[in-house]
Amino acid sequence: MATDALYNTHVKLLAFDFLSLTPAPSDPFAFTRPSGNLLLTRAETLGVVTTRELKPDRFLKFSVDDGTGCIPCILWLNHLTSPYFSRRNPSDVRLVSEAATRFASQVQLGAVVRVRGRITGYRGAVQITVSDVVVERDPNVELLHWLDCVRLARMYAFTLLLMCIRKQ
Amino acid sequence: MASSAINSGALATLQELNSTSPHFKQGASLRVTGRLQEFSVETAVALIVDGNATLKVDTQHLNLNLRLGSIYQFIGELLIQPNNEAILKARVGRNVDGIDLNLYYQSLKLLREFISDQMSSRSS
Numbered sequence: 001m002a003t004d005a006l007y008n009t010h011v012k013l014l015a016f017d018f019l020s021l022t023p024a025p026s027d028p029f030a031f032t033r034p035s036g037n038l039l040l041t042r043a044e045t046l047g048v049v050t051t052r053e054l055k056p057d058r059f060l061k062f063s064v065d066d067g068t069g070c071i072p073c074i075l076w077l078n079h080l081t082s083p084y085f086s087r088r089n090p091s092d093v094r095l096v097s098e099a100a101t102r103f104a105s106q107v108q109l110g111a112v113v114r115v116r117g118r119i120t121g122y123r124g125a126v127q128i129t130v131s132d133v134v135v136e137r138d139p140n141v142e143l144l145h146w147l148d149c150v151r152l153a154r155m156y157a158f159t160l161l162l163m164c165i166r167k168q
Numbered sequence: 169m170a171s172s173a174i175n176s177g178a179l180a181t182l183q184e185l186n187s188t189s190p191h192f193k194q195g196a197s198l199r200v201t202g203r204l205q206e207f208s209v210e211t212a213v214a215l216i217v218d219g220n221a222t223l224k225v226d227t228q229h230l231n232l233n234l235r236l237g238s239i240y241q242f243i244g245e246l247l248i249q250p251n252n253e254a255i256l257k258a259r260v261g262r263n264v265d266g267i268d269l270n271l272y273y274q275s276l277k278l279l280r281e282f283i284s285d286q287m288s289s290r291s292s
Contacts, residue, residue, distance in 0.1 A: 014279075015176065017286070035286075035290055048177075050243060050260055063174050065176045067177065067178070068176065070174050070176045109260050110261060110262050112262070138266070139241075139264035139265070139267035140266070140267055140268055143275040146275050146279045150278060153286075
């Protein structure tokens with residue numbers, strides 16, 4: 001398993017793990033855990049929405065509490081006015097904008113949401129720049145997310161350990 | 169990197185909320201789960217139960233239809249009154265009817281073991 005094996009993968013992370021990520025020295029777009037050298041650029045979280053701050057046509061900031069920490073999330077809503085998107089196909093931008101507006105309406109206090117997006121840094125803190133939101137209705141889905149995160153983290157750690165042993 | 173400003177509701181069972189528990193602290197942010205046994209429309213205070221443990225929950229800030237007998241999960245801050253009785257001032261709440269409570273307790277145990285392992289490996 002190479003250190004970039006999970007690059008561009010939405011890695012399921014518990015909030016306490018996500019909040020410990022730091023920028024990777026070797027890559028301006030990647031982050032690493034304190035105990036590992038895996039390069040991570042995207043994450044998936046699942047939890048209860050506990051804060052919500054909407055700036056219409058600009059952004060929605062919200063927090064997802066998974067019981068181990070709160071992950072700050074930002075959902076951009078400025079696709080139709082930002083110069084960043086001006087060189088893209090207008091119909092694609094309109095679709096992205098409509099999806100973002102729909103996601104923003106689904107993110108309500110107390111809702112359980114599954115959020116995927118890029119890991120980004122803002123004012124010294126890590127956050128998720130949201131690309132996808134799914135509202136979860138089944139109350140057991142959060143438990144399955146915890147177990148998935150634990151299983152995957154142990155699997156990555158074990159694989160990295162094997163790599164180190166093989167190198168020696 | 170720096171952490172976010174809002175406190176996460178630490179996962180706690182009602183059985184753990186006694187005066188010897190690390191969760192039993194003034195202002196502690198908690199997430200609790202229990203079946204709604206009583207609800208006062210005048211005070212908006214709910215009583216939730218889990219086994220023989222109970223907890224009062226102040227729901228005045230919530231926009232939630234409460235139904236006796238249903239299971240709810242609340243996130244909020246613990247307020248310990250002078251008589252040592254605790255009440256959770258809920259920030260958010262939701263109906264979790266259909267939750268597998270046995271799976272919940274087993275998953276919580278595994279989650280805590282994992283977090284403890286991770287924290288100890290980081291500090292060593």
